[in-house]
Amino acid sequence: MKPASSPASSPLARYSLTAIALHWMLAVAILSAFLVGLYLEDLPFSPAKLKLINWHKWAGVTILALSVLRLVWRLTHRPPALPEPIARSMPGWQMAAFHGTHHLMYLLFLAVPLLGWAYSSAAGRPIVLFGVLPLPDFVPVDPALADAIKPWHGNLAWAMALLVAMHVAGALKHQLIDKDGLIGRMLPGRG
Numbered sequence: 109m110k111p112a113s114s115p116a117s118s119p120l121a122r123y124s125l126t127a128i129a130l131h132w133m134l135a136v137a138i139l140s141a142f143l144v145g146l147y148l149e150d151l152p153f154s155p156a157k158l159k160l161i162n163w164h165k166w167a168g169v170t171i172l173a174l175s176v177l178r179l180v181w182r183l184t185h186r187p188p189a190l191p192e193p194i195a196r197s198m199p200g201w202q203m204a205a206f207h208g209t210h211h212l213m214y215l216l217f218l219a220v221p222l223l224g225w226a227y228s229s230a231a232g233r234p235i236v237l238f239g240v241l242p243l244p245d246f247v248p249v250d251p252a253l254a255d256a257i258k259p260w261h262g263n264l265a266w267a268m269a270l271l272v273a274m275h276v277a278g279a280l281k282h283q284l285i286d287k288d289g290l291i292g293r294m295l296p297g298r299g
């Protein structure tokens with residue numbers, strides 16, 4: 109797909125429906141996985157905790173697969189160019205933050221679940237996706253390695269949550285303060 113330029117007078121150029129569907133599906137899934145992860149951390153060991161850990165792992169692996177799909181889609185389908193007036197009104201640092209947060213989010217969408225997977229494998233608790241499909245271990249069983257990886261899964265999940273918070277704050281600033289309708293680029297619908 110070619111980048112669509114959008115003169116001020118033309119209707120707002122949107123992301124493709126596929127990109128929009130993946131954005132909102134993954135927004136809900138990633139935030140849920142983060143909150144379940146935090147909740148898990150403080151639960152005492154019990155069968156209920158083990159069940160929830162499995163759901164967290166299955167959700168995380170699904171997020172990983174969808175994020176790979178999303179990245180491939182993103183690299184092969186360029187998003188529409190920012191509308192001229194918005195691009196012109198953004199100072200350099202804002203443009204850098206805009207692109208920087210997007211790039212870093214994509215990196216963390218892959219790194220966080222991969223570290224979760226590596227932690228599970230190193231801890232000797234391999235993943236059986238949805239209880240039926242055993243996934244390979246890509247690190248050996250090693251309790252010391254598991255202890256080293258675990259905090260990184262949590263820390264990077266926090267870094268991702270922080271970036272997402274900055275991203276949402278930026279989107280809301282465009283909507284409520286600049287009132288430039290930027291959010292419409294990521295919503296299906298008219299015009």
Ligand code: HEM
Binds near residue numbers: 141164228258261
């Ligand atoms: C985007 C996806 C994911 C997010 C946002 C996420 C987030 C989190 C968070 C915030 C924690 C609590 C960590 C802490 O505060 O120290 C956690 C724990 C954990 N996560 Fe994930 N995670 C994801 C994917 C995965 C995947 C794919 C796996 C494994 C296949 C996994 C396995 C675990 C395990 C085993 C724990 C520790 C539970 C415990 O023993 O307390 N996570 N996750």
Ligand code: HEM
Binds near residue numbers: 187210275292
């Ligand atoms: C109220 C919540 C949210 C709003 C209003 C929102 C809005 C937007 C908008 C308008 C864009 C397009 C920016 C542009 O014009 O190019 C965008 C892109 C993006 N959003 Fe969100 N978003 C929200 C939540 C989230 C969450 C929770 C995540 C991640 C978990 C996320 C991840 C992304 C990513 C990675 C992009 C870059 C898309 C690309 O260019 O490939 N967003 N978002």
